[in-house]
Amino acid sequence: MTHSHDVVVVGAGLAGLVTTAQLVGAGRRVLLLDAEPPASLGGQAFWSFGGLFLVDSPEQRRLGVKDSAELALADWFGSAAFEGSPTDGPDRWGRAWAEAFVDFAAGPMRPWLHAQGVRWFPLVQWAERGGYLADGHGNSVPRFHVTWGTGPGILEPFVRTLLDAHAAGLVDVRFRHRVTGLVTTDGRVTGVRGDVLAPSRAARAVPSSREVVGRFELAAPAVVIASGGIGADHELVRASWPASAGRLPDRMLQGVPDHVDGSGIVAARGAGAALVHADRMWHYPEGVADHTPVWSRHGIRILPGPSSLWLDADGERLPVPLFPGFDSLGALQHITTRGDDHSWFVLDRTILGSEFALSGSEQNPDLTGRDVRGLLDRVRPGAVGPVETFAERSQDFLWADTPAELAARMNALTGTDRIDAEALERTIVARDRQVASGLGKDLQVTATAMARRYVVDRLIRVAPPHRLLDPAHGPLLAVRLSVLTRKTLGGLHTDLEGRVLRPDGQVLPGLWAVGEAAGFGGGGVHGHRALEGTFLGGCLFTGRTAGRALAAATA
Numbered sequence: 001m002t003h004s005h006d007v008v009v010v011g012a013g014l015a016g017l018v019t020t021a022q023l024v025g026a027g028r029r030v031l032l033l034d035a036e037p038p039a040s041l042g043g044q045a046f047w048s049f050g051g052l053f054l055v056d057s058p059e060q061r062r063l064g065v066k067d068s069a070e071l072a073l074a075d076w077f078g079s080a081a082f083e084g085s086p087t088d089g090p091d092r093w094g095r096a097w098a099e100a101f102v103d104f105a106a107g108p109m110r111p112w113l114h115a116q117g118v119r120w121f122p123l124v125q126w127a128e129r130g131g132y133l134a135d136g137h138g139n140s141v142p143r144f145h146v147t148w149g150t151g152p153g154i155l156e157p158f159v160r161t162l163l164d165a166h167a168a169g170l171v172d173v174r175f176r177h178r179v180t181g182l183v184t185t186d187g188r189v190t191g192v193r194g195d196v197l198a199p200s201r202a203a204r205a206v207p208s209s210r211e212v213v214g215r216f217e218l219a220a221p222a223v224v225i226a227s228g229g230i231g232a233d234h235e236l237v238r239a240s241w242p243a244s245a246g247r248l249p250d251r252m253l254q255g256v257p258d259h260v261d262g263s264g265i266v267a268a269r270g271a272g273a274a275l276v277h278a279d280r281m282w283h284y285p286e287g288v289a290d291h292t293p294v295w296s297r298h299g300i301r302i303l304p305g306p307s308s309l310w311l312d313a314d315g316e317r318l319p320v321p322l323f324p325g326f327d328s329l330g331a332l333q334h335i336t337t338r339g340d341d342h343s344w345f346v347l348d349r350t351i352l353g354s355e356f357a358l359s360g361s362e363q364n365p366d367l368t369g370r371d372v373r374g375l376l377d378r379v380r381p382g383a384v385g386p387v388e389t390f391a392e393r394s395q396d397f398l399w400a401d402t403p404a405e406l407a408a409r410m411n412a413l414t415g416t417d418r419i420d421a422e423a424l425e426r427t428i429v430a431r432d433r434q435v436a437s438g439l440g441k442d443l444q445v446t447a448t449a450m451a452r453r454y455v456v457d458r459l460i461r462v463a464p465p466h467r468l469l470d471p472a473h474g475p476l477l478a479v480r481l482s483v484l485t486r487k488t489l490g491g492l493h494t495d496l497e498g499r500v501l502r503p504d505g506q507v508l509p510g511l512w513a514v515g516e517a518a519g520f521g522g523g524g525v526h527g528h529r530a531l532e533g534t535f536l537g538g539c540l541f542t543g544r545t546a547g548r549a550l551a552a553a554t555a
């Protein structure tokens, strides 16, 4: 049979776009399908902060950061806690992808992107600081490189390639084509089928109609699933959450657009693909409701510096080392194991000014708009504009002059009396005493002081140590934090080329998977925990690898 295309790619997010770029670069003809309207081209990556995990980069070296592939791999394995043997079992391919990804992040990733015009903010950030022992979770050094132009800046070269290839007749893009199943012939995937959805003028990431106006079935020599994860389907997220980590709350925020619904994974499974590690996910405990929502239950993640006190719903500090920005999953599991739907940051105006950043392109207009003047605000005292707007408009931000007044506001917001005013004051005073000592035994206080050895933390991310009850730094602020769903760490099981495997471990011919749908490689490149900036990087790497392998396979 002759086909008008060599490959069908399902999903026009970053992973699908990178795969497409590799294929058309090798002269292959691609049919790219997406359920959403053209306004949403690029998927989640458009909304992302554009943070990339790069290893031993020129930006790190200029800041005096001593990184290496060996250190990064040790950090990765400490965080992943892969299970079973390296040569067998469901973590075999995730582990192999992890090794290959760290090599990529320490080697060709930056020059490859740089040659396509991508650049980075010179101040490398320190995400997931860990706080355990040397072989435990976390980044030993700062590795989070924010792209100049944030998420849209990463998408740019791949969208450009798509448009050029479209003009050259190498790519056909069909929006509003929602894949619901795969066609198989004699055990091989030979096409896709699905619903044609009604045309939609919905703006980017605004939920679009699901009205079906037709059906389609398209044959293809090869199909790539690039349809993203499951973060918008809260029922599925709850059902997949491991029982050993308690229960995800009934009230959660959504950190991804509604199209992140897992439907592509379901279609692949229906054709015999294996899904592994469905219970490994990367959601955040530091969500606040967006004051100007775009998608359903829209939440924003606070990227916190280390100084805020982190209290559970009863006002108790989270245990060591669950300080802000140290171990996201550990903190989330602590909260869900308690059965709570929220926790609290308690801080003051000075800490808000230095330490609160918001994840997402639209919350960082200076970086997204490549606005150098706007960026200077980051080194001036006070919070940047979007953080100030949240502080003014969000019902989750509560200001007060005294701990007693703060406790009353916290209780009023939740409609409970779980915060005891005197206990809250005792907690703050005890912490302040440690700071005033100049040294101290409180590990959060000492970790915060240590963070300031790093020039970027000192300049823009970590407030000078001070007492929370010092009126010069007031008023006090409590922020109610909700669980925010985002990433899927498990996914379709793939080998090192991106070929999808069956439950028996054999290749399912004709089917490939990339990006979040593939657990960013191998069905679980992160293992149990991520180091941040590895999701966009995982889309780039899986798309590049599978695209190249598939171009060779369809030569």
Ligand SMILES: Cc1cc2nc3c(=O)[nH]c(=O)nc-3n(C[C@H](O)[C@H](O)[C@H](O)COP(=O)(O)OP(=O)(O)OC[C@H]3O[C@@H](n4cnc5c(N)ncnc54)[C@H](O)[C@@H]3O)c2cc1C
Binding pocket: 010, 011, 012, 013, 014, 015, 016, 033, 034, 035, 036, 040, 042, 043, 044, 045, 046, 047, 048, 049, 050, 051, 052, 177, 178, 179, 180, 226, 227, 228, 229, 255, 256, 257, 259, 260, 261, 262, 263, 264, 359, 360, 361, 487, 514, 515, 516, 517, 532, 533, 534, 535, 536, 537, 539
């Ligand atoms: C606010 C925000 C901030 C982030 N910040 C960062 C960061 O700084 N660093 C980082 O590494 N990661 C970050 N991420 C995560 C990262 O952006 C995503 O993990 C990544 O972009 C996922 O890309 P993808 O191509 O795999 O999937 P998606 O972007 O979800 O794209 C999938 C596409 O497939 C389409 N689709 C889905 N199902 C079907 C179907 N059945 N039929 C047809 N089409 C379908 C969808 O419409 C969509 O266009 C962030 C994410 C968000 C939302």
